[in-house]
Amino acid sequence: MNKLIVIYFLSVILNGDEISQSLVQNDSENFFITKYEYGKMLYKNPRGISCEKCHGTDAKGKLISRFVHIRKKIKYNCIIESVDITTINYNDFIIKLDSTKKIKKIEFDKTQVCDKLVYGNTMPKYFLIKSEMDSIYYYITHIGENNE
Numbered sequence: 001m002n003k004l005i006v007i008y009f010l011s012v013i014l015n016g017d018e019i020s021q022s023l024v025q026n027d028s029e030n031f032f033i034t035k036y037e038y039g040k041m042l043y044k045n046p047r048g049i050s051c052e053k054c055h056g057t058d059a060k061g062k063l064i065s066r067f068v069h070i071r072k073k074i075k076y077n078c079i080i081e082s083v084d085i086t087t088i089n090y091n092d093f094i095i096k097l098d099s100t101k102k103i104k105k106i107e108f109d110k111t112q113v114c115d116k117l118v119y120g121n122t123m124p125k126y127f128l129i130k131s132e133m134d135s136i137y138y139y140i141t142h143i144g145e146n147n148e
């Protein structure tokens with residue numbers, strides 16, 4: 001009788017184990033969705049101004065604002081716009097997002113008065129950890145692939 005009970009319990013434990021195994025497997029199958037959802041959440045709410053506000057829901061860039069700049073008596077009608085970030089390579093993305101990295105120097109010619117003003121001066125600094133940046137990167141490079 002005792003033996004039977006032990007065997008019964010053993011099989012319960014084993015079944016329980018199998019169940020938790022399958023839960024783990026399901027979790028890892030859903031991992032991509034989780035990362036996507038996490039990235040989406042951070043893109044909308046990155047502990048600071050939402051990326052979405054300036055880059056648009058689709059991250060393809062948008063017009064943010066216009067202003068007039070006068071330099072050496074010449075009037076420039078400047079626009080501030082964000083660019084498409086859905087195809088950006090990982091390194092350029094990290095350089096832009098990681099506040100410990102120096103911003104990439106871009107040479108502007110004399111006619112690019114507005115571009116020079118806007119570049120590096122519009123986007124706020126963020127203090128995201130690597131896994132958060134990675135999740136945002138995953139999200140923006142997979143937007144729309146998730147049957148949304």
Ligand code: HEC
Pocket residue numbers: 043046049050051052053054055064080081082083084085088092093096097118119120121122123124126136
């Ligand atoms: C206040 C507006 C604003 C917000 C908020 C903002 N950005 Fe930007 N972002 C810009 C502008 C404008 C540019 C283009 C000019 C520049 O590079 O400085 C840009 C450039 C970028 C670039 C570089 C694109 C390239 O091809 O070089 C990346 C990547 C980027 N943003 C990602 C993000 C992410 C991710 C967030 C949120 C965590 C975010 N931005 C929030 C305005 C914004």
